[in-house]
Amino acid sequence: MKSTGLDAADIRILTALQLHGQLSKSRLAELVNLSPTPCWARLDRLRAAGYIRGFHADLALERIADFTQVIVTVSLQRHRKSDFDRFEALIQTMDEITLCIATGGGMDYVLHVYTPSLAAFQELMDRLLAADVEVDRYMTYIATRRIKSIQPSVGKLIARGAN
DSSP states (O other): OOOOOOOHHHHHHHHHHHHHOSOOHHHHHHHHTSOHHHHHHHHHHHHHTTSOOOOOOOOOHHHHOOOEEEEEEEEESOOOHHHHHHHHHHHHTOTTEEEEEEOSSSOSEEEEEEESSHHHHHHHHHHHHHSTTOEEEEEEEEEOOOOOOOOOOHHHHHHHHHO
16 A cells, blocks of 8 residues: 555545535534644645645536537557657647546547537547647547546545555
């Protein structure tokens, strides 16, 4: 198991934040069964150590705008570090790509793409293919509805890793 330097109280704090988002000092302390001052000191330490990237709202996008969500798998022509670096640098510039995961196996990357329309998605892919990143092939999967979208429970990941 990877040593994180986190104790049970730290895990309770991270779990509470994961479930409830940003909380008041007193509410967080209550949820994790600590007094407010030590709880807040731990939270500051967890932030400073980089365990907390930030707080985000989980928006109901489907109620706000029409959009097309596409999952794309990508394989590059060559597999040198410079090829991966060039592709990943381009992906960082494309706001429509909200998730990019490097994979081992048959495909090199899995992308989650959100665009206002299928035509806008095709324009994005045309830009990607025209760029100097040497895409060998890609497959697209149109997402029709979201069934589940959560992060894994930090408490359960650590508990399972200890076994």
